[in-house]
Amino acid sequence: MRDTFLAFAPPCLDDAEVEAVARVLRSGWITTGPEVARFESAFSAGIGSEGALALNSGTAALHVALAALGIGPGDAVVTTTLTFCSTVHVIEQVGARPVLCDVDPVTLNLDPRRVAEALDRHPDVRAVLPVHLYGHPCDMPALFELAARHRLAVIEDAAHALPAADPLGIVGAERSPSGVPTACCFSFYATKNLTTGEGGMLTGPAQLIERARTWSLHGMSRDAYGRYEEGGSWHYEVTLPGFKYNMTDLQAAIGLVQLGKLDGFVRRRREIAAAYTRALSGLDQVQVPVQLDGYEHAWHIYPLRLHLDRLRISRARFIAELSARRIGAGVHFIPVHHQPYYRDRYGYAPGDFPVAAREYERLVSLPLHPGLDDDDVADVIDAVTDVVAAHRR
Numbered sequence: 001m002r003d004t005f006l007a008f009a010p011p012c013l014d015d016a017e018v019e020a021v022a023r024v025l026r027s028g029w030i031t032t033g034p035e036v037a038r039f040e041s042a043f044s045a046g047i048g049s050e051g052a053l054a055l056n057s058g059t060a061a062l063h064v065a066l067a068a069l070g071i072g073p074g075d076a077v078v079t080t081t082l083t084f085c086s087t088v089h090v091i092e093q094v095g096a097r098p099v100l101c102d103v104d105p106v107t108l109n110l111d112p113r114r115v116a117e118a119l120d121r122h123p124d125v126r127a128v129l130p131v132h133l134y135g136h137p138c139d140m141p142a143l144f145e146l147a148a149r150h151r152l153a154v155i156e157d158a159a160h161a162l163p164a165a166d167p168l169g170i171v172g173a174e175r176s177p178s179g180v181p182t183a184c185c186f187s188f189y190a191t192k193n194l195t196t197g198e199g200g201m202l203t204g205p206a207q208l209i210e211r212a213r214t215w216s217l218h219g220m221s222r223d224a225y226g227r228y229e230e231g232g233s234w235h236y237e238v239t240l241p242g243f244k245y246n247m248t249d250l251q252a253a254i255g256l257v258q259l260g261k262l263d264g265f266v267r268r269r270r271e272i273a274a275a276y277t278r279a280l281s282g283l284d285q286v287q288v289p290v291q292l293d294g295y296e297h298a299w300h301i302y303p304l305r306l307h308l309d310r311l312r313i314s315r316a317r318f319i320a321e322l323s324a325r326r327i328g329a330g331v332h333f334i335p336v337h338h339q340p341y342y343r344d345r346y347g348y349a350p351g352d353f354p355v356a357a358r359e360y361e362r363l364v365s366l367p368l369h370p371g372l373d374d375d376d377v378a379d380v381i382d383a384v385t386d387v388v389a390a391h392r393r
């Protein structure tokens with residue numbers, strides 16, 4: 001057995017990030033300034049988006065996107081139940097109503113067929129908020145078509161999808177064929193494919209990004225860097241009751257270094273996912289994740305699904321057995337409609353979204369990050385194989 005615990009998703013940082021932060025600390029400007037502007041330009045150039053706005057979290061990006069698209073009280077927003085809670089919280093936070101939907105059994109992404117049914121039942125829906133779960137993009141051709149037909153905005157939760165692509169193009173680039181209003185939200189939380197400690201990025205058309213920029217910093221017409229630099233004016237105008245969601249230059253300096261490493265990071269993630277799939281797809285007790293034709297998976301998370309009827313132990317015990325073999329594992333995610341706030345507020349029962357409820361019960365995420373070496377990957381494979389062998393029916 002391993003002599004150290006294999007953490008599920010530690011950040012991949014080295015001296016380059018340390019030096020970048022030290023340089024900014026010594027520069028005399030530590031909040032939103034030139035590093036953030038550079039990070040936004042480099043990010044949007046990499047993705048191929050018209051504009052980009054750096055923020056202090058992925059949740060902030062989602063919140064600001066909804067505000068900038070004018071979603072508010074009286075509106076409803078369709079999204080998936082199988083996501084992190086903040087995807088849905090932001091809908092409540094702008095005063096709108098979330099309409100949860102079930103997921104596709106293959107990808108576990110928002111199912112366009114369920115979205116179409118929800119749109120028939122809820123005429124107040126103004127936007128759809130798909131989540132590219134685990135890094136596998138949603139069926140965006142179908143979702144953009146529904147959005148065009150029902151005149152909806154599309155806000156993508158791309159917290160896992162850096163970098164990823166669907167049949168229409170790169171996630172985060174403007175690729176709606178139908179003139180649908182769009183915004184795309186990335187997260188740079190500590191566990192994500194690119195980290196700034198905490199952080200996020202909104203990409204989209206330049207006009208939306210400028211509106212979101214005002215929303216993100218007190219509703220002020222100009223940022224502090226513009227006001228305090230030489231020749232800057234003390235005068236500002238407040239045009240909206242905006243938020244305080246700006247990214248600092250300290251975070252952007254980390255982000256710029258991480259952006260330079262992203263190609264290598266994703267190459268390693270793909271290698272590890274392929275190694276897991278090669279080794280585990282032969283086991284009858286587990287189901288491995290897939291990448292559909294025409295899609296590029298970002299492999300943020302590697303979700304194994306247990307065939308519990310072929311095992312003598314529960315999912316909780318399976319994770320405990322991995323932990324006993326010093327392998328960290330997780331579950332992504334507890335369906336939002338199971339959570340007390342949403343369950344009680346909207347009267348949801350687990351069976352309302354049967355695919356999500358059923359698949360959630362058998363999900364186990366394996367460790368996946370670029371810092372795993374080949375021995376670590378072999379240890380994860382050995383541990384899963386061993387637990388299955390010890391507890392198969």
Ligand SMILES: *Cc1c(COP(=O)(O)O)cnc(C)c1O
Nearest residue numbers: 057058059084086159187188189
């Ligand atoms: C991480 C995450 C978020 C939120 O990002 P933060 O940067 O932590 O605010 C939103 N949605 C999903 C699916 C996530 O995994």
